[in-house]
Amino acid sequence: MRPWKREQLAGGYDFSLWIERTALGMADAIIAVSGETKLDIERLFDVDPARVQVIHNGIDLDEYRPVESTTALERCGIDPRRPYLLFVGRITRQKGIIHLVRAIQFMDKDFQIVLCAGAPDTPEIAVEMKTAVEQAKAKRADIIWIEEMLDRGAVIELYAHAAVFCCPSIYEPFGIINLEAMACATAVVASAVGGIKEVVVDGETGFLVPLEQMNESLFEPLHPEKFSRDLAARINQLMQDRQLREQFGRAGRKRAEEHFSWSEIARETIELYKSLIR
Secondary structure: OOOOOOOOOHHHOOHHHHHHHHHHHHOOOEEEOOHHHHHHHHHHOOOOHHHEEEOOOOEOOOOOOOOOOOHHHHHOOOOOOOOEEEEEEEOOOOOOHHHHHHHHHHOOOOOEEEEEEEOOOOHHHHHHHHHHHHHHHOOOOOEEEEOOOOOHHHHHHHHHHOOEEEEOOOOOOOOHHHHHHHHOOOEEEEEOOOOHHHHOOEOOOEEEEOOOEEEOOOOEEOOHHHHHHHHHHHHHHHHOOHHHHHHHHHHHHHHHHHHOEHHHHHHHHHHHHHHHHO
16 A cells, blocks of 8 residues: 555546555455554545454564574675674665664764665665765765675574664554564664554664654655754664663564564464454
């Protein structure tokens, strides 16, 4: 569902909107991956709220877990002996990567910064990202930008050894990358938007950074520099406190096990189908 960007057909008829409204109207129940998504559905479509059920996304906890190997780190030029901040995601406005890169100037200089970021969705943001990274690298040498698509095993290794994972998204229906990092026992600093607020527990599994948006269709903070400074402040706080980030990491893994395993998600889904049959 993409309420902010739809293909308009000749004559102004929105075929994608018709399909979504027809499907939602015929469904006996609608599964939303987060409470925020449920609110979006109720706001954007004429459906009975009682038919919208929240069942979160899940994760394979046998796959996403702490690992000892550092092969991928060394291949990517990351020093496994030094702590590093990690970002994983596409280069898009929605993911907020530009604001994280601009936050680097406010970060302490005693840790590495690893940006596992590729697949820019427009030529304009590709240029903006390149410029922002070059400006950041002019002031510190320990920024590692991985533009290639890494295999899942390598990404898990990056998650598992990161001191802090950052998700600066402007909008996220769920934000599964935070859950992936938590399952690998890594502390998280994330924007307090969308479904992220239902995954990351502020002060327990990481820090949530408030974000006031200019307009949900623009994917732009109302105060961009403040957002970047706030991200940097929380990252610096965790980077200076190894005990706290390890505490957050353990709590994150525990939360993933208790609430987001595929077995738990399957149980909730089966219960929903059973209720419909009854």
